[in-house]
Amino acid sequence: MASSMALVVLMFVAVIMVGTTLSAAQGGSGLTPAPSPDVGAGFSLPVSAAVVASSLLLSLLALVNKN
Numbered sequence: 001m002a003s004s005m006a007l008v009v010l011m012f013v014a015v016i017m018v019g020t021t022l023s024a025a026q027g028g029s030g031l032t033p034a035p036s037p038d039v040g041a042g043f044s045l046p047v048s049a050a051v052v053a054s055s056l057l058l059s060l061l062a063l064v065n066k067n
Contacts, residue, residue, distance in 0.1 A: 004064050012057065 008060060008064060011060075015053075
């Protein structure tokens with residue numbers, strides 16, 4: 001059980017490191033302005049990356065704890 005938890009933590013740290021590396025690589029290019037909104041797209045609900053990541057992490061932990 002301890003080795004699987006260590007694997008989960010290692011994977012989480014690896015994802016964080018890749019994300020920070022990619023965001024740092026784009027830092028010098030500057031931010032571009034947002035595109036104009038599409039007509040009729042008022043009902044689309046944006047999902048935060050933190051919500052998706054936490055959902056994936058909780059699912060992975062549930063999968064590990066099931067075995």
